[in-house]
Amino acid sequence: MNNKSFRNLAKPYVYWLYILALVPVFVMVILSVLKSEGIAFDEMSFSLESFTLLTERSTLVAFRNSFLYAFVATVISVVLGYFVAYRIFKSKFNNKFLILTMLILPMWSNLLLRTEALGNIMEHNNILTDLLSRIGITASIGIKGTPLAVIIGLVFTYLPFAILPIYTALEKISYSLEEAALDLGLPEMKKFWKVIFPLSIKGVVSASILVFLPTLSGFAIPQILGKGNIVLIGNVIEESFRNMNYNFGSLLAIIILFFILGSILIISKTDKEGETLL
Amino acid sequence: MTNNYPKATLEEYGYKDRKHLKKVFHVLGNALVVFTVIMMYISIFTLAVQSVNSSTDITRFESFTLKWYFNMFSNRMLRGAIINTFIVSITATLIATILGTFIAIGINAFEKKKRQSLMLLNNIPVLNADIITGISLMLIFSLVLPVFPYFFGPFTMILAHLFFTLPYVVLSVLPKLKEIDKFLMDAALDLGVRPYRALLKVVIPAIKAGIFSGMLLAFTMSLDDFVISYYTTGNGFNNLSIWVYGSIGRRSLTPSVYAYSTALTVVTLGLLLGNHFFQKRRAKHHG
Numbered sequence: 001m002n003n004k005s006f007r008n009l010a011k012p013y014v015y016w017l018y019i020l021a022l023v024p025v026f027v028m029v030i031l032s033v034l035k036s037e038g039i040a041f042d043e044m045s046f047s048l049e050s051f052t053l054l055t056e057r058s059t060l061v062a063f064r065n066s067f068l069y070a071f072v073a074t075v076i077s078v079v080l081g082y083f084v085a086y087r088i089f090k091s092k093f094n095n096k097f098l099i100l101t102m103l104i105l106p107m108w109s110n111l112l113l114r115t116e117a118l119g120n121i122m123e124h125n126n127i128l129t130d131l132l133s134r135i136g137i138t139a140s141i142g143i144k145g146t147p148l149a150v151i152i153g154l155v156f157t158y159l160p161f162a163i164l165p166i167y168t169a170l171e172k173i174s175y176s177l178e179e180a181a182l183d184l185g186l187p188e189m190k191k192f193w194k195v196i197f198p199l200s201i202k203g204v205v206s207a208s209i210l211v212f213l214p215t216l217s218g219f220a221i222p223q224i225l226g227k228g229n230i231v232l233i234g235n236v237i238e239e240s241f242r243n244m245n246y247n248f249g250s251l252l253a254i255i256i257l258f259f260i261l262g263s264i265l266i267i268s269k270t271d272k273e274g275e276t277l278l
Numbered sequence: 279m280t281n282n283y284p285k286a287t288l289e290e291y292g293y294k295d296r297k298h299l300k301k302v303f304h305v306l307g308n309a310l311v312v313f314t315v316i317m318m319y320i321s322i323f324t325l326a327v328q329s330v331n332s333s334t335d336i337t338r339f340e341s342f343t344l345k346w347y348f349n350m351f352s353n354r355m356l357r358g359a360i361i362n363t364f365i366v367s368i369t370a371t372l373i374a375t376i377l378g379t380f381i382a383i384g385i386n387a388f389e390k391k392k393r394q395s396l397m398l399l400n401n402i403p404v405l406n407a408d409i410i411t412g413i414s415l416m417l418i419f420s421l422v423l424p425v426f427p428y429f430f431g432p433f434t435m436i437l438a439h440l441f442f443t444l445p446y447v448v449l450s451v452l453p454k455l456k457e458i459d460k461f462l463m464d465a466a467l468d469l470g471v472r473p474y475r476a477l478l479k480v481v482i483p484a485i486k487a488g489i490f491s492g493m494l495l496a497f498t499m500s501l502d503d504f505v506i507s508y509y510t511t512g513n514g515f516n517n518l519s520i521w522v523y524g525s526i527g528r529r530s531l532t533p534s535v536y537a538y539s540t541a542l543t544v545v546t547l548g549l550l551l552g553n554h555f556f557q558k559r560r561a562k563h564h565g
Contacts, residue, residue: 005473010396012382013377013444020441021402024414027421084314087307098554101494105546106318107502111540114321114520116531121324125337128324134339156317188300209405217407220504224526239408241509253410264405267397 025257032251037244050202050251059236059252066233069147070216073154077211078204080155081162085203088163089170100167104160109176115153116222122149145227153225154215161214169203170196205270209263217256322543329536346537353534358391360520360538366432366507366517367500370439375493377440378447379485383477385448386455397452404449411442412509419510430512438510439500446499447492454488455481 035047053059089098106114120126121142129140143149171194182190220235233252240249329347332342351357385396395529403411415438422429462484466476482489484544504519511520 006384006387006389006477008384009380010388013381013384014396014399017399017402020415021399021406024417027417031417050527053549058448060560080310080314083307083310087311095554095557101550102547103315103318104498105543106322106548107303107498108546109322109325109543110518110522111502111504112526113325113535113539116522116526117321117324117328120336121320123337126324127327127336127339128332131327156321159314160317187296196376203300213405217409218505219409220523234407234409237413240434241413249413253407253413256407257410258490260405260407260410264398264401267405268394 022090025254028250028254028257031212032248032254034247036247047247050207050248053248054251062231062236063235065230066216069154069222069230069232070212073151073158073215074208074212076151076155077159077162078166078207081159081207082166082204083161085166085170088158088167096139100164107160111157112220112224115157115221118153118156119144119149119224122152123197144225145229147226147230149225150222150230153221154218157221158211158215161210165206165210166200166203169200169206173199200271209267213260213263216259293373302338318419322540325536326540326543328533329540331533334533346533347541349532350537353532355516355521356532356534356538359516359518362432362515363501363517363519366435366439366543367497369436370443370500371493371497373436374443374447374496375489378444378492379451379482379489380494381444382448382451386452400445400448402445404445408503408505409509412438412506415441415506416509428512429509431515432512434510434512435507435515435517438506439503442503443496446495447489450487450492450495451485452483458484468474474484507549 032050033046033048034044034046035049064196084103088096093099093268120140121128124140124142126140129138132139143152177195177199178191181195186194215234217234217237218240219232221232222232223235237249237252237256240246240252279532327339328336330342330344331339332343332345385393385400406414414433419429419434419437458481462480463473463476466480468475471479502519504523507517508520508523511517516524522531522535525535
C-alpha cells in the first residue's frame with residue numbers, strides 16, 4: 001500500500017483546504033481591525049471599534065451563556081451517550097449497524113423542523129397534550145423560552161454525535177483484554193473502570209468536542225427554543241453579519257476559532273490520526 | 279476423618295454475589311437506551327402527528343387526513359426546495375465519496391508525520407463551527423464576485439457542501455485502509471497488475487464498507503445542513519432548510535413539509551428494517 005505515486009492523489013486536497021479553510025481566517029483577521037461596509041474594501045479604514053464592542057455587557061453575557069450551555073449540554077450528552085453506546089456494544093443483537101443507523105436517522109429530517117416541533121411540544125397547549133387530553137390524560141409542560149428548553153434541544157440534537165465516536169472507540173477494544181481482566185478475577189465494575197473505560201477515553205474526548213463545538217456556536221436552536229430570551233455567541237455573530245457589521249462578526253468568529261484550534265490540538269494529542277472522530 | 283471439614287464456599291474467599299445488582303443494571307441500561315431513542319424520535323413523532331392533522335393549527339388535532347401528503351408537490355415553493363436539497367446533497371455526496379476515497383488513499387501513502395499533519399488539516403472542516411465555515415466560504419466566494427457577479431447559487435452551495443462532507447469520507451475510509459493486509463497491493467503488483475488498476479480492482483473492493491459509511495455520513499450531513507447553505511446560497515436558490523427558516527420567520531409553515539419529513543423517515547426506516555429482515559432470511563436459508 002506504500003506506493004509513493006499515490007501521494008499525488010492527496011496533494012490537490014491540501015491546496016483546496018488551504019484556500020477554503022485558511023485563507024478566510026486571514027480575511028477575517030484583516031476585517032476585524034477595519035471599519036468597512038460589508039466586504040467592500042474601497043471605503044474601509046483602520047478601526048478598533050469591534051474590540052470596544054467586545055467589552056459590552058451583552059457580548060460578555062452571550063459568551064458566558066455559550067460556555068455554560070455548551071458545557072452542560074456536553075456533560076449530559078456524553079454521560080447519556082456513553083450509557084447508550086455501552087449498551088449497544090454489549091447487546092447480543094447482531095445487527096448493530098441497524099441500531100446505529102436508527103440513531104442517526106432523525107438527522108435526515110430537517111434540523112429546523114425538528115427543533116420547531118420540539119418547541120411546539122414545549123408549549124402548554126400542543127398537539128400531543130390535545131391528543132392525550134382526549135384519552136383523559138392532562139399533562140403539559142410550558143418550558144419554551146427557558147434555559148431548560150435550550151439544553152433539552154441541544155442534547156436531543158447532538159446526542160448522536162456523542163454516541164457514535166464512543167461506540168467506535170468501544171468496538172476497537174479487543175475482547176481478549178476483557179477476558180484477561182476476568183481471568184485475573186476483576187469483578188464486573190472494576191473491569192469496566194480499570195480496563196474498558198481508559199481504553200475508550202479517546203472516544204469520550206472526540207464525543208465531548210463534537211458536542212461542545214457546535215453547541216458553542218449554534219444559533220438556530222437557542223433562537224427557536226429560547227424565544228429570543230437566550231442569546232448565545234452564535235446569535236451575536238449571525239446578527240452582526242446580517243446587519244452588515246462584518247468587522248465585529250469576524251472578530252467574534254476568530255475568538256471562537258481559537259477554541260476550535262485548541263480542541264483540534266487536544267484531539268491530535270489523544271488520537272493522532274483522528275480515527276475515533278466518527 | 280478428614281472429610282468432615284465443611285467445604286469452603288466462594289463467599290468465604292470474598293466473593294460477593296452481585297447477580298441481582300447486575301440484573302438491575304441490565305434493566306436500567308436497557309430502559310435508558312429505550313428512553314434515549316424515544317427522546318430522539320419525539321420531535322419526529324410530533325411531526326408525524328401534525329402531518330395527518332386536517333387543521334393547520336399546531337395546537338389542536340382536528341381529524342385524520344392524508345391531504346398534506348397529496349399537497350406535498352403542489353406547493354411550488356416547497357417542491358422546489360425539496361428538489362434543490364436533493365440535487366445539492368446527491369451531487370455533493372457522490373463527488374465527495376469518489377474524491378474522498380482517492381484522497382484517503384493518497385493520505386495513507388504518506389509517511390506517519392506528514393499523514394498526521396494532513397489529518398489535522400482534514401479535521402478543520404469537521405470541527406469548525408458551522409457558522410464560521412459558512413462565513414468563511416461566503417467571504418472566499420465574495421472575493422470572486424467582482425469577476426463573476428452571479429457566482430452565488432447552486433454552484434457555490436454544492437462547493438460548500440463538498441467542502442464539509444469530504445473530510446467525513448476521508449475519516450471513514452482511512453481506518454479501513456489501515457485494516458487491510460499490507461501485502462494485498464504487493465500481491466496484485468507481483469501478479470503484474472499496474473498500480474492504479476490494482477487500486478480499482480483490489481483495494482477499493484476491500485474498503486467498500488468504509489466508503490459506504492462515509493457516503494452515508496456525507497449524505498446525512500449534507501441533507502441536514504442549514505447554516506452553511508444559508509451563507510453560501512444566492513438569491514432565489516433555496517434548499518429545504520433555508521425555506522423552512524424563512525417560513526418559520528413568516529409563521530407560514532405548511533403541514534405539507536411535515537408530510538415530506540414523515541414520508542422520508544418512514545421510507546428510510548422501512549428500507550433499513552426491510553434490508554435487515556431480508557438479510558436475516560437469506561442467512562437462514564444458507565445457514
